[in-house]
Amino acid sequence: MASRLFDFSHLSPDERMELAEQLWDSLPLESVGPDREQIDELRRRRGALASDQVLGRPWKEALQELHGPDV
Numbered sequence: 642m643a644s645r646l647f648d649f650s651h652l653s654p655d656e657r658m659e660l661a662e663q664l665w666d667s668l669p670l671e672s673v674g675p676d677r678e679q680i681d682e683l684r685r686r687r688g689a690l691a692s693d694q695v696l697g698r699p700w701k702e703a704l705q706e707l708h709g710p711d712v
Contacts, residue, residue, distance in 0.1 A: 649657055665673070675683065
């Protein structure tokens, strides 16, 4: 197992999450944003949604399809 560069064992879970958020927020957007393939897929999906007249269905109907009529 690789040795740790930093020891975070003294931090509480909330402090660790805060640190992780601060680290994430410090990254330049272009290094964490969607890549070209993801952007193309999002555009494809947005186009499909725009051309579809049905924007969804009731959540109970979707749950019944997944779990059966007893939901």
